Amino acid sequence: MTIRDGVYKLFLNGSIQFSSKDEYRYHEALVHPAMAVVGHRKKILILGGGAGIAARELLKYPEVENITIVDLDPAVAELFRNNKAMRKLNWNSLLSPKVKVINQDAFKFIENSPAESNYNLILIDLPDPQPVFARRAFWCIANTMASVNAPYSLNKKCMLCLTIFTCLLLATGVL
Numbered sequence: 001m002t003i004r005d006g007v008y009k010l011f012l013n014g015s016i017q018f019s020s021k022d023e024y025r026y027h028e029a030l031v032h033p034a035m036a037v038v039g040h041r042k043k044i045l046i047l048g049g050g051a052g053i054a055a056r057e058l059l060k061y062p063e064v065e066n067i068t069i070v071d072l073d074p075a076v077a078e079l080f081r082n083n084k085a086m087r088k089l090n091w092n093s094l095l096s097p098k099v100k101v102i103n104q105d106a107f108k109f110i111e112n113s114p115a116e117s118n119y120n121l122i123l124i125d126l127p128d129p130q131p132v133f134a135r136r137a138f139w140c141i142a143n144t145m146a147s148v149n150a151p152y153s154l155n156k157k158c159m160l161c162l163t164i165f166t167c168l169l170l171a172t173g174v175l
Contacts, residue, residue, distance in 0.1 A: 001079070008085065010051070012073070017127055020089055023053060030123060031057035040120040042066065047106035049125035050076035052090035055099050059091070067099045068119075074103040 002009045008020040018026070031054055035041055042065045046054050050071030058064050071077055080086040081094040081101075093099055102109065106126065 003085075008089070012076075012127060015127065018051070018053070023089075027053045027057050027125075030054055030125060034121055034123060035061060038121045043118065043120050044068070045070065045119040045122045047109075047122065047124050047126060048072075049123070050074075050101065050103075051080045051086070052077070052093040052099070053080075054123055054125045055093040055096070056091045059093055059096060059098065065098060067096075069094075069099065069101045070104055070106050070109045071101060072103065072105055077101045077103070 002011070010017045035058070041061055041063050044058055044064060044067045046058075046067065046069045048071055049055065049069050050073060052069070055067050055069060058067055069077070077094060080090055087095070094101065
């Protein structure tokens with residue numbers, strides 16, 4: 001974590017994850033289009049997102065009852081749960097009783113989740129993979145989720161969100 005001129009930047013493994021100056025562009029674009037197309041918006045799963053910033057955006061919707069964040073690195077959630085400046089950035093979302101953080105690999109979580117784990121929306125807020133791995137990483141997510149269709153009840157709207165996200169990655173050259 002760095003701060004310069006009042007702007008916080010988080011780096012993981014040498015790659016920038018966000019800047020407080022413009023993070024809203026990413027997180028609003030991640031959350032609000034998906035929320036606009038999904039019917040029921042009570043139970044949300046975020047793969048990644050340990051900073052709680054996507055959760056901040058989801059908590060703007062009063063009908064959201066439960067947000068599960070599955071993030072590999074417990075240090076990220078710990079920082080954003082306990083640091084005053086980071087809590088201000090995520091609007092204390094990680095302290096909300098609606099939010100549960102599970103520190104586990106997202107792929108393993110999907111594979112091992114019980115059949116009753118029906119989510120209305122699944123958001124992918126994982127770090128950007130290095131370009132050499134990007135195509136394999138994001139198609140792997142779609143394939144993994146499709147292979148466990150029953151537990152997650154991936155309807156056409158949810159798959160549309162994944163498709164739109166994948167198309168955005170293709171358009172921006174990440175994939």
